[in-house]
Amino acid sequence: HGSPGAAVPVKQCPSACQCEEDGILLLVDCSEQGLSSVPTDLSPLTSYLDLSMNNISEIQPNAFRNLHFLSELRLSGNHLRHIPGPMLQGLYNLKVLMLQNNQLERLPSEDPWELPNLLSLRLDANLIMEVPARTLSGMRSLRHLWLDDNALTEIPVSALNDLSSLQAMTLALNRITLIPDYAFRNLSNLVVLHLHNNMIRTLGQNCFEGLHSLETLELNFNDLQEFPVAIRTLAKLQELGFHNNNIKAIPERAFVGNPLLQTIHFYENPIQFVGRSAFQFLPKLHTLSLNGATEIREFPDLKGTTSLQVLTLTRAGLTSLPYDLCHLLPKLKVLELSHNVIEELPSFYHCTSLQEIGLQHNLIKQIEMNTFQQLGSLRSLDLSWNSINSIHPDAFFSLQSLIKLDLTGNRLSNLPMTGLTSLTHLKLKGNMALSRSFGLEDFPNIRVIEMPYAYQCCVFGGCSSYRSASQWEEQMGSEEEDFQKKSPSLFPIHTDNNYDLDLEEFQLAIEESKLQTSIQCTPIPGPFKPCDNLFD
Amino acid sequence: GNKQVSGVSSQGCQGGCQTCSVYNGCLTCKPKLFIHLERDGMRQIGVCLASCPNGFYGTRSPDRNDCIKCGSECDSCFNRNFCLRCRAGSYLHKGKCMESCPDGLVPSDTKKECV
Numbered sequence: 001h002g003s004p005g006a007a008v009p010v011k012q013c014p015s016a017c018q019c020e021e022d023g024i025l026l027l028v029d030c031s032e033q034g035l036s037s038v039p040t041d042l043s044p045l046t047s048y049l050d051l052s053m054n055n056i057s058e059i060q061p062n063a064f065r066n067l068h069f070l071s072e073l074r075l076s077g078n079h080l081r082h083i084p085g086p087m088l089q090g091l092y093n094l095k096v097l098m099l100q101n102n103q104l105e106r107l108p109s110e111d112p113w114e115l116p117n118l119l120s121l122r123l124d125a126n127l128i129m130e131v132p133a134r135t136l137s138g139m140r141s142l143r144h145l146w147l148d149d150n151a152l153t154e155i156p157v158s159a160l161n162d163l164s165s166l167q168a169m170t171l172a173l174n175r176i177t178l179i180p181d182y183a184f185r186n187l188s189n190l191v192v193l194h195l196h197n198n199m200i201r202t203l204g205q206n207c208f209e210g211l212h213s214l215e216t217l218e219l220n221f222n223d224l225q226e227f228p229v230a231i232r233t234l235a236k237l238q239e240l241g242f243h244n245n246n247i248k249a250i251p252e253r254a255f256v257g258n259p260l261l262q263t264i265h266f267y268e269n270p271i272q273f274v275g276r277s278a279f280q281f282l283p284k285l286h287t288l289s290l291n292g293a294t295e296i297r298e299f300p301d302l303k304g305t306t307s308l309q310v311l312t313l314t315r316a317g318l319t320s321l322p323y324d325l326c327h328l329l330p331k332l333k334v335l336e337l338s339h340n341v342i343e344e345l346p347s348f349y350h351c352t353s354l355q356e357i358g359l360q361h362n363l364i365k366q367i368e369m370n371t372f373q374q375l376g377s378l379r380s381l382d383l384s385w386n387s388i389n390s391i392h393p394d395a396f397f398s399l400q401s402l403i404k405l406d407l408t409g410n411r412l413s414n415l416p417m418t419g420l421t422s423l424t425h426l427k428l429k430g431n432m433a434l435s436r437s438f439g440l441e442d443f444p445n446i447r448v449i450e451m452p453y454a455y456q457c458c459v460f461g462g463c464s465s466y467r468s469a470s471q472w473e474e475q476m477g478s479e480e481e482d483f484q485k486k487s488p489s490l491f492p493i494h495t496d497n498n499y500d501l502d503l504e505e506f507q508l509a510i511e512e513s514k515l516q517t518s519i520q521c522t523p524i525p526g527p528f529k530p531c532d533n534l535f536d
Numbered sequence: 537g538n539k540q541v542s543g544v545s546s547q548g549c550q551g552g553c554q555t556c557s558v559y560n561g562c563l564t565c566k567p568k569l570f571i572h573l574e575r576d577g578m579r580q581i582g583v584c585l586a587s588c589p590n591g592f593y594g595t596r597s598p599d600r601n602d603c604i605k606c607g608s609e610c611d612s613c614f615n616r617n618f619c620l621r622c623r624a625g626s627y628l629h630k631g632k633c634m635e636s637c638p639d640g641l642v643p644s645d646t647k648k649e650c651v
Contacts, residue, residue, distance in 0.1 A: 032551065052586050052587070053551065053552070053586055074587070076586035076587055077552075077569075077586035098586075098587060100586060100587065101568050101569065101586040120620065122587070124594075124596065125568040125586075125596070144614055144620060148596050149568060149596050167618075167630055167631060168614040168615075168618050168631065170614075172596060173596050173597070173598065189630070191618060191630055191631050192614060192615060192617070192618045192631065194615075197596075197597060197598060213630070215617070216615070216617060216618070239617065
């Protein structure tokens with residue numbers, strides 16, 4: 001190694017490094033070489049220098065002084081504690097500086113880094129407790145800033161004031177407890193702001209003022225006690241997350257200032273009250289999930305929110321649904337309303353895209369002819385644990401895609417068969433008045449079936465000769481065990497927000513390929529559950 | 537210690553690995569490093585990195601740091617929806633890759649951006 005500052009042959013490659021020419025410039029990779037200092041014989045034509053994952057704890061003065069062409073400098077994964085301003089002097093063309101995964105505790109304040117063309121600065125995974133006011137003043141072109149996974153206890157408001165070009169910033173995984181008013185006043189170009197995994201308990205009413213371009217805001221995994229009303233100034237917001245907080249209510253007109261919202265993730269909050277108008281006028285929202293908001297009595301007023309594809313509203317106190325539900329939500333694919341107290345159903349006639357309906361654990365008594373009419377895409381219908389005592393003969397007439405029907409725990413004495421030929425999964429357990437027998441021809445594609453009585457399984461289990469109970473149990477038991485282990489829940493109704501149709505089809509295809517040969521019918525006939533129909 | 541559980545060990549692991557297996561490389565990483573799954577034929581090999589490779593971005597959470605794929609049009613990104621550098625043929629503007637630039641801006645082939 002030559003002495004610092006000594007003339008270096010234009011294209012020399014330091015011994016421990018690998019070099020590659022990029023036109024007249026040089027790409028130098030010295031990563032993971034066990035280096036304890038910056039090579040002193042770096043070519044002045046170095047445009048890319050990777051010193052990551054070494055043992056460098058200090059940078060010699062003038063280490064980069066001649067590297068006027070340096071565009072990207074990687075120092076991540078070393079043991080750097082402090083980088084005074086002069087260390088980075090002369091890097092006028094630097095665009096990317098990676099300092100993540102070091103032990104930086106302080107950032108220079110009196111003599112800040114002069115990096116006028118820097119675009120991306122990575123300071124994540126260090127030990128930084130504060131960002132002094134002038135630290136970032138020499139980086140006015142900065143667009144992307146990573147300060148996540150540090151020890152910040154407050155938003156570096158003064159330091160951020162200089163960064164009007166900033167477009168993306170993460171302050172996640174710190175110890176921030178409060179966002180003061182006007183914290184991001186000058187960040188008019190900021191598009192993405194991550195604040196997840198802090199301890200934010202309080203938001204200033206005007207804390208997001210100035211963020212005119214913000215599209216993504218993440219406040220997940222904090223300690224917010226109240227709905228972040230400060231979001232009302234974020235007119236460009238498209239993606240909002242505040243799941244895993246401590247919010248108990250969503251107020252009326254909660255998102256009136258955010259007409260472009262596409263996703264709102266707020267699960268894992270003890271939400272009890274939701275204003276009826278909370279989710280109005282969100283024409284781009286495609287998923288809405290509310291679980292356990294017990295104070296909801298009425299279906300939300302979704303005026304102007306016309307693109308919903310997934311609506312989940314479970315464990316609340318809904319007693320009825322709007323008759324014009326499908327006029328309001330014509331694009332609905334998944335409707336999950338389990339664990340309410342719904343007694344009557346409207347016609348879902350205009351919800352032609354519906355693929356999945358979950359109405360289990362309600363108080364429904366009847367299914368009319370037009371309730372599920374024209375739902376040609378419906379694949380899964382869960383009506384279990386209601387009080388259904390009658391279903392119109394043509395109720396399932398047009399459901400040519402229906403493969404899963406769950407009527408467990410109702411009061412049926414008969415089952416209309418029209419329209420059920422494509423079923424692969426049928427559950428009727430608990431309908432003790434349903435004693436009729438069925439035939440294989442009724443369900444040519446059936447794979448899994450649960451009947452009220454064992455004798456109803458005989459026609460599916462092929463039990464022409466009587467088998468001793470042990471033999472029977474043994475053979476079915478191993479198959480049943482096998483089945484339980486492999487198969488996902490039969491009706492994987494998705495209650496969280498990232499519902500994925502492809503995954504479910506993929507799981508179903510796996511199951512079908514294995515079950516091609518046998519039909520699983522329960523309860524399994526045996527010595528105490530004979531094959532003959534005792535009611536005849 | 538380096539208790540062998542079905543081939544999992546913390547002894548002899550490469551670079552930033554915490555635990556590894558002969559067949560799948562790194563299974564967990566040392567604190568603050570990202571785990572990235574590389575494909576090797578039918579196998580997935582875990583490696584531990586201080587920054588994710590091109591085409592991936594890092595997500596940090598209290599118990600795990602992962603490399604996640606960027607959007608298809610993106611060479612390097614900040615998160616799934618915000619690009620830092622676009623693939624050939626499109627130009628970057630405020631985190632989006634565009635085939636043509638918004639009014640008032642023109643495409644720069646050297647910078648691969650709308651300027």
